[in-house]
Structures are given as C-alpha cells and as structure tokens.
Amino acid sequence: MAYRYDPEIFHDRLTRDADYVTRAMDTLLPMDGGPESRLMEAMRYAALLGGKRVRPYLTLNTAALFNVDAKCALRVAAALEMVHCYSLAHDDLPAMDDDDLRRGQPTCHVKFDEATAILAGDALLTRAFEVLAEEGTHQDATVRAELVKFLAKASGPFGMVGGQMLDIVASQHELDMSEVARLQRMKTGGLIDFACVSGAILGKATDHARQKLHGYAHDLGLAFQIVDDLLDATGDVATVGKRTGKDENQGKATFVSLMGIDGAREQAERLGAQAIEHLDVFEEKADPLRDMAHFVVSRVS
Amino acid sequence: MAYRYDPEIFHDRLTRDADYVTRAMDTLLPMDGGPESRLMEAMRYAALLGGKRVRPYLTLNTAALFNVDAKCALRVAAALEMVHCYSLAHDDLPAMDDDDLRRGQPTCHVKFDEATAILAGDALLTRAFEVLAEEGTHQDATVRAELVKFLAKASGPFGMVGGQMLDIVASQHELDMSEVARLQRMKTGGLIDFACVSGAILGKATDHARQKLHGYAHDLGLAFQIVDDLLDATGDVATVGKRTGKDENQGKATFVSLMGIDGAREQAERLGAQAIEHLDVFEEKADPLRDMAHFVVSRVS
Numbered sequence: 001m002a003y004r005y006d007p008e009i010f011h012d013r014l015t016r017d018a019d020y021v022t023r024a025m026d027t028l029l030p031m032d033g034g035p036e037s038r039l040m041e042a043m044r045y046a047a048l049l050g051g052k053r054v055r056p057y058l059t060l061n062t063a064a065l066f067n068v069d070a071k072c073a074l075r076v077a078a079a080l081e082m083v084h085c086y087s088l089a090h091d092d093l094p095a096m097d098d099d100d101l102r103r104g105q106p107t108c109h110v111k112f113d114e115a116t117a118i119l120a121g122d123a124l125l126t127r128a129f130e131v132l133a134e135e136g137t138h139q140d141a142t143v144r145a146e147l148v149k150f151l152a153k154a155s156g157p158f159g160m161v162g163g164q165m166l167d168i169v170a171s172q173h174e175l176d177m178s179e180v181a182r183l184q185r186m187k188t189g190g191l192i193d194f195a196c197v198s199g200a201i202l203g204k205a206t207d208h209a210r211q212k213l214h215g216y217a218h219d220l221g222l223a224f225q226i227v228d229d230l231l232d233a234t235g236d237v238a239t240v241g242k243r244t245g246k247d248e249n250q251g252k253a254t255f256v257s258l259m260g261i262d263g264a265r266e267q268a269e270r271l272g273a274q275a276i277e278h279l280d281v282f283e284e285k286a287d288p289l290r291d292m293a294h295f296v297v298s299r300v301s
Numbered sequence: 302m303a304y305r306y307d308p309e310i311f312h313d314r315l316t317r318d319a320d321y322v323t324r325a326m327d328t329l330l331p332m333d334g335g336p337e338s339r340l341m342e343a344m345r346y347a348a349l350l351g352g353k354r355v356r357p358y359l360t361l362n363t364a365a366l367f368n369v370d371a372k373c374a375l376r377v378a379a380a381l382e383m384v385h386c387y388s389l390a391h392d393d394l395p396a397m398d399d400d401d402l403r404r405g406q407p408t409c410h411v412k413f414d415e416a417t418a419i420l421a422g423d424a425l426l427t428r429a430f431e432v433l434a435e436e437g438t439h440q441d442a443t444v445r446a447e448l449v450k451f452l453a454k455a456s457g458p459f460g461m462v463g464g465q466m467l468d469i470v471a472s473q474h475e476l477d478m479s480e481v482a483r484l485q486r487m488k489t490g491g492l493i494d495f496a497c498v499s500g501a502i503l504g505k506a507t508d509h510a511r512q513k514l515h516g517y518a519h520d521l522g523l524a525f526q527i528v529d530d531l532l533d534a535t536g537d538v539a540t541v542g543k544r545t546g547k548d549e550n551q552g553k554a555t556f557v558s559l560m561g562i563d564g565a566r567e568q569a570e571r572l573g574a575q576a577i578e579h580l581d582v583f584e585e586k587a588d589p590l591r592d593m594a595h596f597v598v599s600r601v602s
Binding site for chain 1: 333335336337339340341344387391394396397414415416417419420422423424426427428430431433434435441442443445446447449450453454456457458459462463464465466467469470471474480483487
C-alpha cells in the first residue's frame with residue numbers, strides 16, 4: 001500500500017511516545033527526601049512539564065527500524081530529552097534569552113529561582129550521561145561509550161552549546177545565509193542528528209543505514225528550524241506556547257528575514273520532501289519517520 | 302626506609318603534575334575560529350587559569366599504584382579537572398555565590414559575562430564526559446563506561462550539584478554537624494572520591510584496593526573541607542586567593558563554627574593521619590598520596 005500521511009494516526013503515535021518517554025524520565029529522575037530536594041523538583045519540572053518530545057520520537061522510531069529492545073531505546077530517548085530540557089532551562093535564564101514562558105508555563109527560574117534553574121540544568125545534563133553509561137542502556141559497553149561520545153559531541157562546544165554562543169554573538173552582527181545555517185546545524189541540528197542516529201547505534205546498523213539517517217536528520221532539522229522561525233514571525237503566543245516576534249524585535253537574521261515568509265515556507269517543504277527520500281531504503285518500516293517530516297513542515301506550534 | 306614528609310619534594314611533584322594536567326587540558330580544549338570562539342576562550346580561561354590541581358594529582362598518583370599508562374590517567378585527570386572548573390564557574394555566578402575573585406584572578410563571568418560563563422561551564426562538563434568516553438582513555442569500553450557513570454554520579458544531583466543546592470538551602474537554616482558533614486560528602490567528597498578511585502578503575506584493581514582508596518578519599522576529603530573552613534575563618538584574601546570571612550558573614554554553619562578553631566584543626570589532623578593508615582597495603586608506592594594528606598592538613602592557601 002502506498003504511503004499516505006494521516007495526521008490523526010501520527011498525533012496518536014506522537015502522544016503515545018511522548019507519554020512513554022515522560023514516564024521513563026519520571027523513573028530516571030527520582031525525588032530525594034533531603035533539604036536539597038528542591039533541586040530534584042526543579043529538574044523534574046524542567047523535564048516532565050511536557051513538550052512534543054520530537055527528539056525522543058525520532059530515537060524510538062529509528063531504533064524500531066533495527067528491532068532494538070524498546071526499553072533500551074527509551075533510556076536513550078529519555079537521556080536525550082534531559083539534555084534538550086537542560087538547554088531550555090539555561091537558555092531561558094535572565095542572562096541568556098530571559099524568557100518567562102515555555103510550553104505555556106512559567107520557565108524554571110521563574111517557578112523556582114535562578115540558582116536553582118542553573119543547578120537543575122547542570123544536574124539534568126549530568127544525569128543524561130549517567131543514564132547512557134548505565135548497563136540497562138545496552139549490554140555492550142562499546143555501544144554505551146559511543147552514545148556518550150556522540151551525545152557529548154552533539155551538545156558540546158562544537159554542537160549545541162557552541163550554537164547558543166553563536167546565537168548570542170549573532171544578535172550583535174548581521175549574519176548571512178551560510179552563517180544562519182551553520183548556527184542551526186550547531187544549535188539544534190546536532191541533537192536531531194543524535195536523535196535519528198542513536199537508534200542505529202543501538203541496533204549496530206550498517207554504515208549505509210547510518211548515512212541515510214544522517215541525511216534524513218540534516219534535512220529534517222533544517223526544516224524544523226525554518227518552521228520555528230516562521231512560527232516566531234507569524235504565530236501568536238497562545239498557539240505557540242512561548243513569546244513570539246522575538247527575532248524581529250531583536251533585529252536578528254533568521255531564515256525568514258533572509259528568504260521572506262513565502263521563500264522560507266517553500267524551502268521547508270522542499271527539505272521535508274528531501275528528508276523523506278533518504279528513507280526509501282527502510283521501506284514501510286520508516287513510515288513513522290515520514291510522518292514526522294510531514295508534521296515538521298505543517299506544524300502550527 | 303621509613304616514610305617522611307618532605308614539603309619541598311611534594312611541592313615539586315604537585316607543580317609537575319599540575320603542569321601535566323594543564324597541558325593535557327590545553328590539548329583537549331582546542332580553540333575554534335568561528336564567531337563563537339568566545340566560548341572556547343572562556344572554557345580555557347576557566348580551566349587553564351591555574352589552581353593547585355589537587356584532584357588530578359590524586360588521579361595520577363593512584364593510577365601509578367596500578368601501573369596505568371600515564372597518557373590514559375592524564376585524560377581522566379583532565380576530565381575530572383574540567384568538571385571541577387565548570388562547577389567553580391557556575392558557583393561564582395551572581396545568582397549563586399556571587400564571587401568576583403578566584404585564584405587571585407577575576408572570575409569567569411567578570412572576565413567575560415554571565416551568559417558566556419554559564420555556557421562555558423556547560424561546555425566543560427559536556428567535554429569532560431566526551432573525553433572519558435573516547436578510545437584514548439582506555440582500550441576497554443567497559444572501563445570508559447564505568448568512568449562516565451562514576452563521574453556522573455559523583456557530580457550529579459546526589460553528588461556535587463546536590464551538595465551545592467544543599468549549601469544554598471543551608472544558608473537559610475541552621476545545620477548541625479551531621480548535616481554539615483553530609484553537605485561536604487556531596488559537594489566536594491564525591492569528586493575527591495572519583496579522583497582517588499578512578500586510577501583503580503583504570504588499573505582494574507581489586508575490590509580490596511578500591512575500598513582502601515575509598516577510605517583514603519573519605520578522610521582526605523573531610524580534612525580538606527575542614528581546612529577550607531579554617532582558611533575562610535582565619536586566612537586573608539592575599540594568601541588564600543579568594544574572598545575570606547564569607548561563611549561567618551553569611552552566618553553559615555561550618556566545621557569551624559561547630560567545633561571551634563582548635564577543635565577543627567585537631568580533627569583535620571586526626572583525619573589526615575587516618576587517611577594515611579588506609580594506604581599501608583600499597584607500601585612505599587603510595588608515598589605521593591601520604592604527602593598529599595600531610596599537605597592538605599598543613600596548607601595555608
């Protein structure tokens with residue numbers, strides 16, 4: 001049967017997978033009775049509050065391509081989401097983006113305080129690496145060490161954190177298209193790449209399969225960011241769940257400021273289609289990943 | 302020949318090992334030419350500025366007990382020091398301890414800015430785990446995964462970061478002796494334990510040897526903190542290299558406020574002697590560790 005995107009089926013699967021990963025994080029982030037329990041509360045607040053859980057969905061559904069044990073994939077998805085959530089808690093701080101709203105709720109430092117939000121972010125990042133290194137993640141320590149290395153690379157100075165620095169520097173300079181694209185690759189592309197390829201590492205997939213997933217991740221990640229810029233430019237806070245119009249207010253170069261709204265939308269659609277082409281080799285098993293590409297291009301929040 | 306503490310020989314060895322680890326970090330924290338290079342500058346500033354490098358010394362000299370390849374031990378020592386330095390950069394932030402002086406120099410957020418100091422800390426922590434997981438650290442991936450797990454546990458919510466939270470909460474409550482001791486175990490004890498036992502993990506030492514090193518680390522770490530409290534209470538900024546008198550100004554319970562200056566000094570000496578007793582099994586190979594126990598008790602900065 002030919003593939004067809006059914007938003008309803010996709011949203012059911014996305015919600016189901018989000019529940020799985022939230023429950024996994026709930027187990028992996030236990031409370032503690034001591035006076036320092038405020039830290040665990042803040043970690044749990046930052047991690048469990050919600051969100052679409054796009055990255056975990058990618059990990060779970062690429063792992064399924066290679067028949068990886070779902071319990072292992074879920075631990076990797078949870079670790080990845082902890083890193084994503086730590087980065088949001090730190091990015092929202094007054095010294096950084098100074099955001100008070102995230103997913104329609106007060107940000108971590110507003111709900112708690114700055115010191116607690118900094119520490120909760122630190123602790124989520126640390127816990128993520130611990131989870132990857134624990135035996136439950138994979139029986140083969142080579143796989144566990146590779147996952148640690150890969151996630152660290154994707155989220156470190158040459159990945160996500162470097163991208164965040166570039167984003168701050170960028171607000172004082174006029175970036176051109178290649179610089180905006182480089183910013184995206186570092187700031188958000190690395191984690192999406194990890195999300196898509198970690199399933200292949202868990203499943204000890206061939207280099208060919210990994211390359212296909214790298215390609216999918218690249219196009220999907222770029223499309224995701226372009227749509228994010230579109231939502232910031234055209235969405236309203238009630239729908240998007242965070243402040244909008246920030247980029248334009250800050251005079252920041254984005255895909256939208258560089259390509260215009262129509263150009264950006266066309267480019268996102270082109271990339272979505274291109275992302276799907278990388279998946280041919282996996283046949284119908286990759287339908288959940290095809291769905292994600294459709295969703296990324298058509299999402300309104 | 303009977304063991305005798307020679308401060309001169311010890312200081313030469315401490316300086317030599319500090320140079321080794323600083324050079325290792327210099328290699329492991331490369332600069333980058335992009336506009337985000339400010340991040341790497343700040344990472345390098347926070348990590349390379351100096352410090353006694355007590356933790357790396359412990360790793361290098363416990364690894365030597367088990368004839369571990371010095372290149373491997375140096376990578377672990379460097380990763381550990383990156384975690385220590387990240388924690389200082391974050392602890393010094395205005396939202397936390399608000400310190401402007403560290404090792405006699407402006408703290409990271411004073412030299413750069415708050416956002417950069419937060420990101421530099423995040424990136425140092427991330428890079429530390431990457432270094433541990435890389436093949437160069439040990440040929441056996443089981444060892445690498447165990448090191449990641451151990452360092453994460455020592456520095457995460459139930460270790461260093463939890464201890465920092467407890468420290469913040471503690472400034473609003475009167476702690477008793479057992480709570481102050483628990484704070485120390487979490488905030489500084491975990492990393493010292495990792496420093497002493499990681500060499501045994503690298504060398505695949507027996508459980509018995511590990512237990513001895515855990516014991517040494519426990520007593521040494523406690524002695525170190527008591528002397529830190531003594532220096533804060535009695536030292537001056539020029540000698541100590543950071544603001545002193547903070548604990549008393551903040552009305553914070555410390556080992557000194559609970560035991561008095563003489564009681565604290567006696568307790569530190571007792572712990573130093575006790576730390577050394579754990580080392581008998583290693584005979585004269587452990588002399589550098591005996592030296593460290595003497596130094597910790599007698600240090601003035």
